[in-house]
Amino acid sequence: MVNAAQLAYRPVGILTGIAAGAVAGAIFKQVWKRVARQDDAPDALQSEYTLARVIVAATIQGAIFAAVKATVDRLGAQGFQKLTGEWPGD
Template sequence: MKLLYKPLGIAFGVLGGLVGGAIFKQIWKRVAGEEDAPGALQSEYGWKEILPAAALQGAIFGAVKAATDRAGAKAFQRATGEWPGD
Protein backbone atom coordinates (compact mmCIF):
# COMPACT_ATOMS: atom_id res chain seq x y z
CA MET A 1 0.00 0.00 0.00
CA LYS A 2 2.86 2.38 0.75
CA LEU A 3 4.13 1.98 -2.81
CA LEU A 4 0.69 2.94 -4.07
CA TYR A 5 0.82 6.13 -2.00
CA LYS A 6 4.24 7.27 -3.33
CA PRO A 7 2.98 8.82 -6.60
CA LEU A 8 0.02 10.32 -4.77
CA GLY A 9 2.36 11.82 -2.17
CA ILE A 10 4.44 13.41 -4.91
CA ALA A 11 1.31 14.84 -6.52
CA PHE A 12 0.13 16.24 -3.17
CA GLY A 13 3.56 17.83 -2.67
CA VAL A 14 3.46 19.51 -6.07
CA LEU A 15 -0.09 20.69 -5.47
CA GLY A 16 0.91 22.09 -2.07
CA GLY A 17 3.81 23.97 -3.64
CA LEU A 18 1.61 25.51 -6.31
CA VAL A 19 -1.10 26.53 -3.86
CA GLY A 20 1.45 27.87 -1.37
CA GLY A 21 3.12 29.96 -4.07
CA ALA A 22 -0.20 31.43 -5.17
CA ILE A 23 -1.20 32.25 -1.58
CA PHE A 24 2.16 33.92 -0.90
CA LYS A 25 1.86 36.01 -4.06
CA GLN A 26 -1.58 37.28 -3.03
CA ILE A 27 -0.47 38.05 0.52
CA TRP A 28 2.67 39.82 -0.72
CA LYS A 29 0.61 42.00 -3.08
CA ARG A 30 -1.61 43.10 -0.20
CA VAL A 31 1.14 43.56 2.39
CA ALA A 32 3.83 45.20 0.26
CA GLY A 33 1.73 46.65 -2.54
CA GLU A 34 4.12 45.12 -5.08
CA GLU A 35 3.49 42.46 -7.70
CA ASP A 36 6.56 40.34 -6.85
CA ALA A 37 8.57 39.78 -3.69
CA PRO A 38 12.23 40.87 -3.71
CA GLY A 39 14.68 38.21 -4.78
CA ALA A 40 18.04 37.55 -3.15
CA LEU A 41 19.88 38.46 -6.35
CA GLN A 42 18.13 41.78 -6.96
CA SER A 43 20.64 44.50 -6.11
CA GLU A 44 18.04 47.21 -5.50
CA TYR A 45 16.82 45.47 -2.34
CA GLY A 46 18.65 45.21 0.95
CA TRP A 47 18.69 42.57 3.68
CA LYS A 48 15.75 44.26 5.44
CA GLU A 49 13.51 43.60 2.44
CA ILE A 50 14.82 40.23 1.29
CA LEU A 51 14.93 38.27 4.55
CA PRO A 52 11.39 39.02 5.78
CA ALA A 53 10.01 38.21 2.32
CA ALA A 54 11.88 34.89 2.27
CA ALA A 55 10.78 34.04 5.82
CA LEU A 56 7.14 34.75 5.01
CA GLN A 57 7.34 32.74 1.81
CA GLY A 58 8.92 29.79 3.61
CA ALA A 59 6.36 29.83 6.41
CA ILE A 60 3.42 29.93 4.01
CA PHE A 61 4.93 27.26 1.76
CA GLY A 62 5.67 24.97 4.70
CA ALA A 63 2.23 25.32 6.24
CA VAL A 64 0.37 24.76 2.97
CA LYS A 65 2.55 21.80 2.01
CA ALA A 66 2.02 20.19 5.41
CA ALA A 67 -1.73 20.73 5.14
CA THR A 68 -1.95 19.20 1.66
CA ASP A 69 0.30 16.27 2.64
CA ARG A 70 -1.83 15.60 5.71
CA ALA A 71 -5.11 15.90 3.80
CA GLY A 72 -3.78 13.51 1.17
CA ALA A 73 -2.70 10.98 3.79
CA LYS A 74 -6.12 11.16 5.47
CA ALA A 75 -7.89 10.66 2.13
CA PHE A 76 -5.64 7.66 1.42
CA GLN A 77 -6.47 6.23 4.82
CA ARG A 78 -10.20 6.65 4.23
CA ALA A 79 -9.90 4.94 0.83
CA THR A 80 -7.63 2.05 1.86
CA GLY A 81 -7.93 1.75 5.62
CA GLU A 82 -4.16 2.16 6.03
CA TRP A 83 -2.12 5.18 7.09
CA PRO A 84 0.61 5.76 4.47
CA GLY A 85 3.26 6.89 6.96
CA ASP A 86 3.19 3.89 9.30
Protein backbone atom coordinates in the same frame (compact mmCIF):
# COMPACT_ATOMS: atom_id res chain seq x y z
CA MET B 1 11.39 -0.85 5.56
CA VAL B 2 8.77 0.41 3.13
CA ASN B 3 5.34 -1.15 3.49
CA ALA B 4 2.70 -1.51 0.77
CA ALA B 5 0.74 1.55 1.94
CA GLN B 6 3.83 3.77 1.74
CA LEU B 7 4.66 2.45 -1.70
CA ALA B 8 1.10 2.94 -2.97
CA TYR B 9 0.97 6.45 -1.51
CA ARG B 10 4.14 7.71 -3.24
CA PRO B 11 2.46 8.78 -6.51
CA VAL B 12 -0.29 10.50 -4.51
CA GLY B 13 2.32 12.25 -2.39
CA ILE B 14 4.23 13.44 -5.44
CA LEU B 15 1.13 14.85 -7.11
CA THR B 16 -0.14 16.53 -3.96
CA GLY B 17 3.32 17.97 -3.34
CA ILE B 18 3.34 19.58 -6.76
CA ALA B 19 -0.16 20.94 -6.18
CA ALA B 20 0.83 22.24 -2.75
CA GLY B 21 3.77 24.14 -4.26
CA ALA B 22 1.54 25.79 -6.84
CA VAL B 23 -1.09 26.73 -4.25
CA ALA B 24 1.54 28.04 -1.83
CA GLY B 25 3.10 30.16 -4.59
CA ALA B 26 -0.26 31.71 -5.45
CA ILE B 27 -1.06 32.40 -1.79
CA PHE B 28 2.36 33.98 -1.23
CA LYS B 29 1.97 36.21 -4.27
CA GLN B 30 -1.35 37.54 -2.93
CA VAL B 31 -0.01 37.98 0.61
CA TRP B 32 3.07 39.81 -0.66
CA LYS B 33 0.93 42.15 -2.78
CA ARG B 34 -1.04 43.12 0.33
CA VAL B 35 1.86 43.29 2.78
CA ALA B 36 4.44 45.05 0.60
CA ARG B 37 2.15 46.70 -1.94
CA GLN B 38 4.35 45.27 -4.71
CA ASP B 39 3.49 42.77 -7.42
CA ASP B 40 6.67 40.74 -7.09
CA ALA B 41 8.66 39.68 -4.06
CA PRO B 42 12.34 40.61 -3.96
CA ASP B 43 14.86 38.06 -5.11
CA ALA B 44 18.08 37.59 -3.16
CA LEU B 45 20.14 38.71 -6.16
CA GLN B 46 18.26 41.94 -6.84
CA SER B 47 20.49 44.75 -5.61
CA GLU B 48 17.71 47.32 -5.26
CA TYR B 49 16.28 45.56 -2.19
CA THR B 50 17.73 45.57 1.31
CA LEU B 51 18.83 42.36 2.95
CA ALA B 52 16.09 42.78 5.54
CA ARG B 53 13.39 43.00 2.86
CA VAL B 54 14.70 39.90 1.10
CA ILE B 55 14.77 37.96 4.38
CA VAL B 56 11.24 39.06 5.31
CA ALA B 57 9.95 37.94 1.92
CA ALA B 58 11.74 34.59 2.17
CA THR B 59 10.46 34.04 5.70
CA ILE B 60 6.86 34.72 4.72
CA GLN B 61 7.20 32.54 1.64
CA GLY B 62 8.73 29.68 3.66
CA ALA B 63 6.06 29.83 6.34
CA ILE B 64 3.26 29.79 3.78
CA PHE B 65 4.85 26.92 1.87
CA ALA B 66 5.36 24.85 5.04
CA ALA B 67 1.79 25.41 6.22
CA VAL B 68 0.26 24.58 2.84
CA LYS B 69 2.49 21.52 2.38
CA ALA B 70 1.67 20.18 5.85
CA THR B 71 -2.05 20.74 5.27
CA VAL B 72 -2.05 19.06 1.87
CA ASP B 73 0.11 16.16 3.08
CA ARG B 74 -2.13 15.57 6.08
CA LEU B 75 -5.36 15.76 4.10
CA GLY B 76 -3.89 13.47 1.44
CA ALA B 77 -2.88 10.91 4.05
CA GLN B 78 -6.33 11.06 5.66
CA GLY B 79 -8.01 10.56 2.29
CA PHE B 80 -5.69 7.66 1.50
CA GLN B 81 -6.52 6.07 4.85
CA LYS B 82 -10.26 6.41 4.20
CA LEU B 83 -9.85 4.70 0.83
CA THR B 84 -7.45 1.93 1.84
CA GLY B 85 -7.72 1.61 5.62
CA GLU B 86 -3.95 2.10 5.89
CA TRP B 87 -2.05 5.16 7.09
CA PRO B 88 0.70 5.87 4.54
CA GLY B 89 3.25 7.14 7.06
CA ASP B 90 3.28 4.18 9.46
